[in-house]
Amino acid sequence: METTTEQKYTFKDFTSDQEVRWCPGCDDYVILRSMQKALPDMGVKREDVVFISGIGCSSRFPYYMNTYGMHTIHGRAPGIASGVKLANPKLSVWVMTGDGDSMAIGGNHFIHVLRRNIDLNIVLFNNEIYGLTKGQFSPTSLVGQKTKSSPYGNTQPPFIPGELALGAGARFFARIGGNVPKDITQILVEAHQFKGTSLVEVLQNCVIFNDGCFNNITNKDVKEDKQIYLEHGMPMIFGKNRDKGLVLNKLKLEVVTIGENGITQEDLLVHDAKEKDPTLHQMLVRLEYPVATGIIRSFDDITFEEREDALTKQVKANSKFKKTDDLFFSGETYTVK
Amino acid sequence: MISDKVKLQPEVVEAVVIRFVGDSGDGMQLTGTQFSDTSAMFGNDIATFPNYPSEIRAPQGSLYGVSGFQVHIGSVEVSTPGDNLDLLVAMNPAGLKTNLHALKPGHTIIVDTNSFSKKNLEKALYETNPLEDNSLENYRVIQVDMTSLTKEALKDVDGLDNKSITRSKNMFALGMVYWMYGRSRDYTIDFFNKKFKSKPNLIEANTKVLNAGYFFAETLELIPNSYTISPAKMRPGTYRIIMGNTATAWGFLAAAEKSGLELFLGSYPITPATDILHELVKHKHFGVKAFQAEDEIAGIASAIGASFAGDLAITTTSGPGLALKGEALGLAMIMELPLVVVNVQRGGPSTGLPTKTEQSDLLQAMYGRNGESPVIVIAASTPANCFEYAYEAAKLTLEHMTPVILLTDGYIANGSAPWKIKSVDDLGEIHPRISKNASENWHPYDRDEKTLARNWAIPGTEGLEHRIGGLEKDSITGNVSQAPKNHEKMTKIRAEKIKRVQNYIPEIKTEFAETGDLLVIGWGGTYGSLHSAVKQISEEEGYKNIGFAHFNYINPLPKNTGELLTKFKKIIVCELNNGQFAKILKINYSGFEFLQFNKIQGLPFGNNELIEEFKKLVD
Numbered sequence: 001m002e003t004t005t006e007q008k009y010t011f012k013d014f015t016s017d018q019e020v021r022w023c024p025g026c027d028d029y030v031i032l033r034s035m036q037k038a039l040p041d042m043g044v045k046r047e048d049v050v051f052i053s054g055i056g057c058s059s060r061f062p063y064y065m066n067t068y069g070m071h072t073i074h075g076r077a078p079g080i081a082s083g084v085k086l087a088n089p090k091l092s093v094w095v096m097t098g099d100g101d102s103m104a105i106g107g108n109h110f111i112h113v114l115r116r117n118i119d120l121n122i123v124l125f126n127n128e129i130y131g132l133t134k135g136q137f138s139p140t141s142l143v144g145q146k147t148k149s150s151p152y153g154n155t156q157p158p159f160i161p162g163e164l165a166l167g168a169g170a171r172f173f174a175r176i177g178g179n180v181p182k183d184i185t186q187i188l189v190e191a192h193q194f195k196g197t198s199l200v201e202v203l204q205n206c207v208i209f210n211d212g213c214f215n216n217i218t219n220k221d222v223k224e225d226k227q228i229y230l231e232h233g234m235p236m237i238f239g240k241n242r243d244k245g246l247v248l249n250k251l252k253l254e255v256v257t258i259g260e261n262g263i264t265q266e267d268l269l270v271h272d273a274k275e276k277d278p279t280l281h282q283m284l285v286r287l288e289y290p291v292a293t294g295i296i297r298s299f300d301d302i303t304f305e306e307r308e309d310a311l312t313k314q315v316k317a318n319s320k321f322k323k324t325d326d327l328f329f330s331g332e333t334y335t336v337k
Numbered sequence: 338m339i340s341d342k343v344k345l346q347p348e349v350v351e352a353v354v355i356r357f358v359g360d361s362g363d364g365m366q367l368t369g370t371q372f373s374d375t376s377a378m379f380g381n382d383i384a385t386f387p388n389y390p391s392e393i394r395a396p397q398g399s400l401y402g403v404s405g406f407q408v409h410i411g412s413v414e415v416s417t418p419g420d421n422l423d424l425l426v427a428m429n430p431a432g433l434k435t436n437l438h439a440l441k442p443g444h445t446i447i448v449d450t451n452s453f454s455k456k457n458l459e460k461a462l463y464e465t466n467p468l469e470d471n472s473l474e475n476y477r478v479i480q481v482d483m484t485s486l487t488k489e490a491l492k493d494v495d496g497l498d499n500k501s502i503t504r505s506k507n508m509f510a511l512g513m514v515y516w517m518y519g520r521s522r523d524y525t526i527d528f529f530n531k532k533f534k535s536k537p538n539l540i541e542a543n544t545k546v547l548n549a550g551y552f553f554a555e556t557l558e559l560i561p562n563s564y565t566i567s568p569a570k571m572r573p574g575t576y577r578i579i580m581g582n583t584a585t586a587w588g589f590l591a592a593a594e595k596s597g598l599e600l601f602l603g604s605y606p607i608t609p610a611t612d613i614l615h616e617l618v619k620h621k622h623f624g625v626k627a628f629q630a631e632d633e634i635a636g637i638a639s640a641i642g643a644s645f646a647g648d649l650a651i652t653t654t655s656g657p658g659l660a661l662k663g664e665a666l667g668l669a670m671i672m673e674l675p676l677v678v679v680n681v682q683r684g685g686p687s688t689g690l691p692t693k694t695e696q697s698d699l700l701q702a703m704y705g706r707n708g709e710s711p712v713i714v715i716a717a718s719t720p721a722n723c724f725e726y727a728y729e730a731a732k733l734t735l736e737h738m739t740p741v742i743l744l745t746d747g748y749i750a751n752g753s754a755p756w757k758i759k760s761v762d763d764l765g766e767i768h769p770r771i772s773k774n775a776s777e778n779w780h781p782y783d784r785d786e787k788t789l790a791r792n793w794a795i796p797g798t799e800g801l802e803h804r805i806g807g808l809e810k811d812s813i814t815g816n817v818s819q820a821p822k823n824h825e826k827m828t829k830i831r832a833e834k835i836k837r838v839q840n841y842i843p844e845i846k847t848e849f850a851e852t853g854d855l856l857v858i859g860w861g862g863t864y865g866s867l868h869s870a871v872k873q874i875s876e877e878e879g880y881k882n883i884g885f886a887h888f889n890y891i892n893p894l895p896k897n898t899g900e901l902l903t904k905f906k907k908i909i910v911c912e913l914n915n916g917q918f919a920k921i922l923k924i925n926y927s928g929f930e931f932l933q934f935n936k937i938q939g940l941p942f943g944n945n946e947l948i949e950e951f952k953k954l955v956d
Contacts, residue, residue, distance in 0.1 A: 016804070018816060047799045052642070055807075062804050063817065068796040070645055071806025072638075073668050079603075079635035083642025083650070084796070086626055087601055091646065091796055109638070112631035312621045319622035324590045327620070328758050332524075333577045334378050336568075 011036035013046060016066040027178030027204040028057060031125065032064055034184035035094075039067075041185070042192045044092045051094045052081040054101040057132050058125035058204075061096040075106025078113035081120050089305045092192060095122040100130050103139040103159050111168035116304045117196045123188070124201045125178075126161055129210035147209070161201050162285030162296065166278045172198035173285070174295045177218035177227070178205055183294075190295060196303050217291050230284070230294035232273040235265055238290050245269075253283050255290070273298040350563045352411030354419030355514065357507075358436045359428030361395045361404040364507040368426075369406025370753075371511055375524045377578045377755055380568025381410040384720075384865060385753045386418030386941070391608070391692045398452075398460035400431045410518075412567040416719070416865035418752065420943045423563050424517075426510050428452060428483070430461035437473075444562050445477045447513060449506065451484035479559065483509050483550075490549035496538045505546045512550025517561045522547055574757045581720035581750040582609075585653075585679060585743070586616035588727025590623060591759070593649045595728075596735055596767040601648035602627040603639035605658065608691045609747040610681035613653045633661035637678065641665060644674045645805075647771070647795035649731055651677040656685045656698045659742075660705065666740055667706040670831070672805045673782075673791045675734040675769070679727070682746040682862075684939045693939025694748035696861055697914040702742045703892055703921065709828045711835045713737065714892040716744040718864035721756040723749060726889060728764060735769040737838055738790040739831075744891075746862040746913075748941050769793065775800025781815040788841075789834040838893050845886050845895040847904075849875045853882035854955045856905035858931075860888040860918050863942055867911055870947035878948075882955060888918070894925060902929050907954055909934055911942065 014036040022028045039049065049067040053059035055074035062069030068091075072080050077095045085093045095113075102110045102124055113120065129147065130136040136149035140161065144153040162173050172194045174187045184202065191198035203214045217226045228238035228246065236246040243258045245268035256263045273295050275281070284292040321327045355372065357365045366387055373383045386407040395402025409419035422440045427433040429452040440446065453468055467473055468480060487506040491497060508525075515522055526544050533539040579587075593600035602625070604614045618627040626648070630636040637652040644650035654662060659680045669676045682698045684690025702714045713733050717726035723745055730743040772779065772792040781803040782791050794801035803815060811818040812826055847856070849871055859867040864887050871885040884905055888894070902908060902922075909932040910919040919931045934950050936942055 045799070047797055047802055050646070050796050051804075062806070065804075067802050068645075069804035069806075070642075070672070071804065071808065072641070073664050073807055076634060076638040076665060079630060079638025080642035080645075082628070082630075082635075083601065083603060083639035083644075084646040085642075086628060086639070087599070087643035087646035087648040087650075088797060108631055109635050112635070308626070312624065315621040316624075321620075321622045323761065324587070324594050324623065325760050325762075327590070327623075328577075328587065328760070329575065331577070332374065332378070333575050333758065334380075335575050336380070336571045336573050 009040040009046065011040065014039045014066050016064050018063045020064050021060065022057060023208055025207040026057070027202070028061075028125065030178055030181050031123065031184060031202055031204065032061065034181045035065070035188060037181070038185040038188040038192070041189050042092065044192070048090060049092045049094070050084050051096055052077045052084065053096040054106060055132070056098040056101045056130075058096055058098040059101060075101055075104070076109060077101070078106065078109040078120070078122070082113060082116070082118050085118050085120055086305065086308075089119070089309075093120050095120060097122060097124055099124065099126045099128060099138045099140040099161070103161065103164065107139075111164070114165055114168040114170040114197055114199065117169070117171055117301055118304045119195050120197050121188075121191045122197065122199045124161060124199060125204045126201050127204045127206040127210055128158075128213050129206050131206050131209055135209035160286060163282060165199050166282050166285060166297065170199050170297065171196045171299045171301050172295070173201070173281070173297045174199070175201045175203070175285070175293050177203050177214065177223065177293065179218050187295065190298075194298060196301055226290055227293045228290040230271045230273070230292055230296055232271055232295065232298065235268040235270050237265065237268060244290070253287055274300065348563050351413045352409060352415050352419070353423040353561070353563055354407065354409050354421065355424045355426070356405055356407040356422050356436060356439065357426045357510065358403055358405040358432035359507070360397050360431075361390055361392065361402050362397070362504070363404065363428045364504060365404045365406050365428070368507045368511045369408055371525045371528065372514060372520070373408040373410070373753065374578050375515070375520050376408070376410040376518075377576070378524055379520060381412065382415045382569035382571060382755060383411075383578070383753070384409045384415045384418045386748065387751045389692055391690075398429055398431055398457040400435055400461060403432050403435050405432070405436060412569050414569060414571075416869045417941070417944065420945060424514070424561060426514065428507065428510065430457050430463055430467070433467065434461045434463065440476060442475050443477065445479060446473065447479045447481060447510060449483035449510070450480045451482050477562065481513070481553070486549060486553065487546050490545050491542055494538055494542050494545065497542055501539070501542065505543050508543050508546040509550035509553070512547040513554040513559065516551045516554035517559050518564055522551060571755065572757060576755045576757055578753050579721060579724070579756040580612070580753040581717070581723040581745055582612035582681065583616050584721055584723035584756060585717070585727045585745060585750070586613045588724040589617070589649070589651055589677070589731055590620060590625070591724070591761050591764055592728045592731030592767060593625070594623070594761050595764055596649060596731070596769050598647065598649040598769060600625045601640060601643035601650045602653065603630050603636040603643065603650070604628070604653045605630055605633045605636045607633070607655045607658045609683055609750050610653045610655045610658070610679065612750070613679060613681070633658040634665060637662040637665040640676055641669050641674060644669070644676050645796070647793075647797075649735065650675065651679065651731075653679040653681070655681050655683050656701065657688065659698060659701055663706050666712070667708060667710045668807045669740045670706070670710045670712055671807055671809070673738045673831075674740070675738055675793070676740040677727075677730045677734050677743055678740060679743045679745065681750045682744060690939040692747065694746045694862065694941060695914060695937065695939060696746060696863070696912050697917065697937070698744065699891065699914065699917040700920070702744055709832065711832050711892065712739060713741040713835060713838055714744065715741065715890050716861035716888070717749060718861055718887060718889055720749050720752045720754045724756065724759065732765065732767045733838065733841070735767055736790065736841075737788055737834065738770055738793060739834060744861055749862040771795060772801055773798065780813050781805060782810065782813055784830075788837055789830060836893050839896045842890045842893075842895060844897045845888060845901055847884040847886045847901065850882055850884040852904040853884055854906045855883045855951060856902070856908045857883060857885045857951065858888070858908060858910045858918070858922070859885075860891060860912065863911060863913060866942035866944065866947065870942070870944050870951065873944065874948050874951055880955060883951060891918070891921065899926050902926055907932060909950070909954060911935075911947065913937065913941070
């Protein structure tokens with residue numbers, strides 16, 4: 001039912017009656033609560049929200065949300081979510097996925113959903129490990145990483161999720177640590193508001209099988225020095241003392257210190273998330289120091305549904321077929337008496 | 338030139354079979370379609386059978402590159418494309434070599450002599466030219482320099498390259514056959530005018546060549562060996578010629594309109610199912626959402642998503658694609674969502690024989706998923722009834738809340754036949770089980786007492802927010818439950834739900850004898866072949882002890898199946914596989930001996946082989 005007055009929700013309205021069964025201390029709890037807090041800020045009705053997941057720890061997510069949801073099969077959530085959104089474009093559709101679900105078994109769907117730019121939101125829980133099957137290497141595990149299926153060290157080079165996503169044509173990509181709920185909440189709201197497929201990568205710590213894998217990036221005492229939190233229109237500046245920044249030196253990003261070698265804030269790059277050309281965004285997602293977080297790319301483009309809708313309207317306006325009978329009895333028919 | 342070693346004694350018969358063969362680029366499908374459509378307009382009953390290679394343009398002149406189109410036209414009901422040919426039109430030596438065996442002795446071959454070059458003869462593995470070595474003396478051979486005559490006819494048409502000129506020689510052959518069978522050229526000329534609207538020189542060229550062939554035959558006074566003149570006695574009504582795949586697509590259009598839902602197709606191209614996608618993408622005016630996905634899995638996945646969100650969702654594929662969809666189909670099954678999977682069967686296993694027909698996916702449809710996962714399985718049996726079984730598949734899935742697999746096959750999907758057009762007003766009601774209002778005791782797995790179908794709560798409906806998934810769920814709330822007894826209960830409910838569909842489908846009926854010595858059983862796309870064989874043996878050869886039962890409902894089987902089996906001394910199950918339906922019958926009805934007649938050649942049954950087999954069993 002349509003209501004005229006906007007409903008005021010709190011995070012409790014989005015909390016289901018199911019007991020959350022992730023391991024104690026898992027960052028998944030942070031993401032869950034951030035989502036439950038973000039939804040009231042999105043101005044969307046609870047019955048219009050759908051969470052779709054595949055298989056993996058992260059994919060239990062829909063059970064904990066008091067919205068519509070489907071916990072589906074490994075890797076296929078983008079396909080299923082696409083069907084939900086195309087069937088009813090009014091819905092706010094979320095894909096909750098992990099590094100294995102999205103980039104190993106579901107790699108094909110992952111790249112194609114980004115290419116199409118359907119207005120879906122994808123939250124990628126990247127913990128660089130397989131958790132639910134108890135500790136094998138994933139497509140984002142590092143070379144040399146020792147896991148249950150690589151006891152002598154992983155020999156498969158990893159994907160950088162942002163690099164893969166931008167290569168596949170992603171219009172919106174954000175990356176955020178798994179320990180900063182307020183930032184996650186804000187980015188989720190922006191992902192919702194973005195028209196088109198938005199991908200949010202959360203650097204999510206797995207306390208059991210890959211504990212501390214992001215410590216040197218996300219820990220409170222290092223994050224300001226090791227991360228650059230990008231904001232559209234703002235200079236690329238980072239560091240506890242806000243004295244470091246990024247400049248372009250030939251074809252590479254270079255870290256500089258303000259005040260050294262005559263560098264001032266004016267010399268730093270200014271972040272343009274809305275730029276169509278993803279070259280600089282690609283350089284940012286690949287950067288190992290500092291690690292780029294925040295909304296790295298947010299390029300407004302026509303969505304798949306908008307294209308389809310425009311075509312449908314055009315075909316409808318020009319068609320002589322209003323009902324199927326018009327079609328069935330059209331063209332070459334003949335009568336037997 | 339006409340060889341006159343065979344004396345022509347034209348006779349009027351009830352039905353004739355004509356086959357057009359040539360290179361896969363020779364336009365044989367178009368030629369055949371034009372002839373069959375024109376004959377249908379004339380009032381004949383028709384059945385057609387395209388037989389083409391899997392290569393798009395196989396090397397010219399090769400034996401495996403031969404493309405053929407067979408049409409059976411009758412002044413009586415025809416239910417198959419026919420076995421033995423009354424007329425063979427061969428555009429090259431390879432076509433002659435691979436198709437001559439099907440021509441009735443004494444009957445006519447039309448050949449394009451220009452194509453019987455040394456090179457083409459070698460490619461067709463002829464050591465000597467069959468037009469010169471007397472090997473065709475038992476046939477009436479009409480040798481026509483078709484390529485030269487086509488060039489001559491087009492010498493005054495501007496703007497044609499050599500390729501366009503030679504490519505239109507198929508219209509010369511068509512013109513000849515039109516004259517021989519007294520058919521009008523109007524329908525085809527009208528077709529040129531529409532197809533080449535923006536290329537007037539092609540309209541002119543094709544019309545000229547068609548006319549040239551027509552007048553050529555007139556000048557030679559070419560008379561066919563056998564011809565049929567009078568229109569068939571068909572039930573009054575408005576008809577159109579329809580291909581099985583189009584009929585399938587239209588059945589879903591009708592079901593969407595009738596049920597008040599929007600139609601969603603998630604699909605990935607695969608032979609021979611792709612024409613359903615081609616058809617449905619055209620119909621945006623009805624709000625059809627046809628989504629070409631990145632692979633077979635995304636095809637079914639998107640359909641499952643659309644179903645959850647309240648559309649009438651379907652996915653279309655062929656054997657290998659069904660294998661890829663298996664896991665997702667199991668998901669739809671455990672989530673108890675409506676979904677139709679169309680499998681247009683082709684020769685398997687693996688890539689198999691992509692353009693040939695077979696019925697070998699039956700067991701895959703029945704059992705090709707992990708766990709206990711029964712679904713409804715039904716099969717269409719003629720090109721035209723693909724419409725009603727697509728409609729029925731949609732109705733069953735929406736009313737029983739379980740996936741339905743609709744089996745057709747390459748033979749009926751590509752074949753065409755007259756369809757007595759059904760208005761949507763005359764189709765049965767469809768009642769989707771949509772929950773509209775929240776009530777306090779509502780649960781996603783509340784069931785209808787009679788059908789056991791659960792409720793369908795669609796996102797956007799306030800108060801019915803719920804989660805479903807592939808994990809086993811509690812029998813009432815739908816929440817995840819791994820409780821041992823609950824799992825057993827749910828497994829049995831899902832099986833019982835399929836079984837109860839028996840109460841909503843028609844009983845199986847026999848045709849011809851109702852009791853007797855032999856019951857011929859078939860299912861799916863073989864209806865035409867089996868029906869015409871049993872008809873011939875019963876009506877023309879006086880066997881009154883043979884009954885025929887053809888199954889469209891496979892899972893569940895019709896209620897009275899067991900009873901039917903008791904009425905005959907012998908039972909033979911005929912299928913284009915190695916005995917898959919026979920296996921299903923054996924599992925369900927012990928105590929009967931199920932004889933088998935199986936053909937696994939990528940081809941439909943022939944009339945003669947069936948009749949011979951049936952006679953052996955009753956004589």
